[in-house]
Amino acid sequence: MNFLEIRDLHVSAGGKEILKGVDLTVETGRTAIIFGPNGSGKSTLLGAIAGLPGFIITQGDILFKGMSIKDMPVDERSRMGIGMAFQYPPAVKGVRLETLLKNLSGDQDLVRSHADLLNMTSYLGRDINVGFSGGERKRSEILQLMIQMPDLLLLDEPESGVDIENISVIAHALRILLEKEKPISKRGRSAIMITHTGFILDYIKADIAFVIMDGHVLGCGAPGDIFDEIKTHGYKQCGTCFAEKYRDMCVEDL
Amino acid sequence: MNMQAIDSDRLLTIGYDSCAASCGTFMVLDHTILEKTSKIKGLHVIPLDEAFERYPHVKDRLFFHLVDRERNEFTRLAASSEPVGYYVLVDEGVRIEEPMQAAFLFGGTDPVQIIHNIIELRPGAMLNIVNGCTTASGCHTGRHIGITETYLCRDSSLGYTMLHNWGKDMEVFPVGAAMVEEGAQYLSNYVAMTSVKKIVSYPTAFVKPHATARFYSIIYAREASCFDTGAKTVLEGDGAGGEIISRVVSEGGTVISRQMISGNTKGSIGHMECSGLLLNEKGVIHSVPELRGEHPDINLSHEAAIGRISDEELSYLMTRGLTEDQARSLIIRGFLDIKIQGLPPKVQALVDEIIDRSISGSI
Numbered sequence: 001m002n003f004l005e006i007r008d009l010h011v012s013a014g015g016k017e018i019l020k021g022v023d024l025t026v027e028t029g030r031t032a033i034i035f036g037p038n039g040s041g042k043s044t045l046l047g048a049i050a051g052l053p054g055f056i057i058t059q060g061d062i063l064f065k066g067m068s069i070k071d072m073p074v075d076e077r078s079r080m081g082i083g084m085a086f087q088y089p090p091a092v093k094g095v096r097l098e099t100l101l102k103n104l105s106g107d108q109d110l111v112r113s114h115a116d117l118l119n120m121t122s123y124l125g126r127d128i129n130v131g132f133s134g135g136e137r138k139r140s141e142i143l144q145l146m147i148q149m150p151d152l153l154l155l156d157e158p159e160s161g162v163d164i165e166n167i168s169v170i171a172h173a174l175r176i177l178l179e180k181e182k183p184i185s186k187r188g189r190s191a192i193m194i195t196h197t198g199f200i201l202d203y204i205k206a207d208i209a210f211v212i213m214d215g216h217v218l219g220c221g222a223p224g225d226i227f228d229e230i231k232t233h234g235y236k237q238c239g240t241c242f243a244e245k246y247r248d249m250c251v252e253d254l
Numbered sequence: 255m256n257m258q259a260i261d262s263d264r265l266l267t268i269g270y271d272s273c274a275a276s277c278g279t280f281m282v283l284d285h286t287i288l289e290k291t292s293k294i295k296g297l298h299v300i301p302l303d304e305a306f307e308r309y310p311h312v313k314d315r316l317f318f319h320l321v322d323r324e325r326n327e328f329t330r331l332a333a334s335s336e337p338v339g340y341y342v343l344v345d346e347g348v349r350i351e352e353p354m355q356a357a358f359l360f361g362g363t364d365p366v367q368i369i370h371n372i373i374e375l376r377p378g379a380m381l382n383i384v385n386g387c388t389t390a391s392g393c394h395t396g397r398h399i400g401i402t403e404t405y406l407c408r409d410s411s412l413g414y415t416m417l418h419n420w421g422k423d424m425e426v427f428p429v430g431a432a433m434v435e436e437g438a439q440y441l442s443n444y445v446a447m448t449s450v451k452k453i454v455s456y457p458t459a460f461v462k463p464h465a466t467a468r469f470y471s472i473i474y475a476r477e478a479s480c481f482d483t484g485a486k487t488v489l490e491g492d493g494a495g496g497e498i499i500s501r502v503v504s505e506g507g508t509v510i511s512r513q514m515i516s517g518n519t520k521g522s523i524g525h526m527e528c529s530g531l532l533l534n535e536k537g538v539i540h541s542v543p544e545l546r547g548e549h550p551d552i553n554l555s556h557e558a559a560i561g562r563i564s565d566e567e568l569s570y571l572m573t574r575g576l577t578e579d580q581a582r583s584l585i586i587r588g589f590l591d592i593k594i595q596g597l598p599p600k601v602q603a604l605v606d607e608i609i610d611r612s613i614s615g616s617i
Contacts, residue, residue: 053569078575086573090566094588103584104574127588148574 029187083150134161171203268386296348394421463491475507484512504537
């Protein structure tokens with residue numbers, strides 16, 4: 001049984017079809033990277049998996065732990081084990097970060113120690129994301145995931161807007177969450193991570209990469225190879241080469 | 255009805271706990287005084303009619319002095335009735351940390367309960383009062399008129415927290431006014447979280463040089479409830495300060511929030527905020543902010559916003575596994591969470607507890 005299986009997924013947002021038949025599989029314990037130019041549908045894919053409002057699935061299915069979740073509300077998906085770190089998380093005025101974390105876990109020591117790990121202790125008493133810088137928001141997102149402990153992490157550009165020092169802090173926390181010290185066969189968590197810059201790959205080893213363009217998955221393969229290809233040729237020039245070179249690769253080959 | 259017959263749970267909803275530490279107590283059921291204690295030297299908690307005998311100035315210079323007895327039908331009715339209520343006096347320089355508890359219960363023996371309280375803090379004195387009003391169990395209908403006149407002498411400080419938990423068909427008309435003399439500080443908090451037919455309240459503070467008056471109100475208006483409430487601050491001395499902050503949630507009820515700050519003196523500063531949250535289409539929140547400046551060296555400002563819970567915030571919290579109701583409750587609780595500067599932690603905890611209990615029971 002695949003951990004996450006996406007079949008022929010079509011998703012509309014704002015009345016426009018963004019994903020036009022995506023097929024994608026992530027196995028237990030794997031970290032998948034999604035590459036793609038702006039507007040290709042990467043965030044739409046994560047939003048559709050998480051069940052965020054505004055992303056309408058018009059065709060296809062999403063199977064998580066063997067169960068279709070496409071009609072499931074966002075909170076049920078979360079309780080099934082899906083957690084998301086937003087690229088642009090909203091500010092929630094009046095709700096202190098610590099209050100939310102206490103609602104997710106009664107273990108105050110755990111909250112404190114994870115906050116300490118992410119340099120967020122002094123932010124616990126502040127309203128969620130209110131007045132936070134870009135990097136602080138990203139650390140807050142990862143802190144929430146560390147308390148939530150989801151089985152599938154959806155990471156939407158976790159390093160964007162984060163300075164070098166804090167990328168390493170975030171990456172360290174993600175490595176703990178994703179149990180990177182264990183062999184793949186022993187890991188229980190998986191992740192789908194979007195990255196524009198690829199900086200995060202210097203800190204976290206991904207197991208597979210997918211390239212999305214214009215709402216389609218063009219291919220998948222080893223993250224390093226694909227990233228090199230993008231750096232060398234760019235997305236535009238390599239649209240066809242991705243399709244030809246990587247379309248037949250799949251996770252079992254890695 | 256005696257104290258044993260009173261549902262202690264009702265008293266707890268307005269913060270009145272006979273076992274809790276306090277500097278003094280005062281409790282009235284309808285028009286019968288059931289309890290009056292003063293546990294600290296320099297604090298005097300006296301029934302108003304007794305105070306008239308012991309302190310002639312109370313009747314001559316304080317009673318219906320700040321509140322005009324001809325102001326409206328309720329003040330006229332109160333003026334024509336035998337006064338029932340407290341006179342609280344704190345002697346000069348006596349500063350009391352422990353709050354005083356007062357409770358006014360409407361038991362329905364009389365169709366209208368009329369209360370008149372007078373508070374006087376002598377120079378440099380300090381006191382916190384938690385004033386709770388509620389109905390006895392099973393009693394939902396009636397009318398409460400409450401007059402409160404507050405006199406704060408130079409450099410004194412009063413924290414006055416009013417907690418309302420009325421029956422759903424009660425009509426309530428508090429009338430309050432405070433004289434805040436030079437350098438004094440007046441902090442007035444109002445919390446109403448339960449159903450009531452109607453509450454009309456518009457207390458006024460007259461603020462002298464370098465004194466401050468702050469009004470905070472937290473209102474949760476349920477269906478068929480109507481609140482016409484607010485505050486007025488008159489800055490009458492150089493460097494006077496005024497603040498009026500309200501947080502209003504309507505779950506189908508109507509709230510008219512009237513706020514006014516006026517000033518005609520040098521260096522006065524006034525600020526008001528009204529934030530409203532509408533939970534459904536049945537509710538109405540009507541904010542009426544007024545500023546009036548009559549001196550070029552004055553700084554008055556206001557902010558007002560009325561809206562609904564953002565879908566984006568709701569779904570964001572739901573991605574963490576909270577149900578929609580839990581997420582909504584968290585946002586509403588946060589919206590009502592005003593940390594009031596200068597409020598004793600014990601009173602803040604009480605306010606927090608009352609809000610928590612009300613929200614968890616309603617959402």
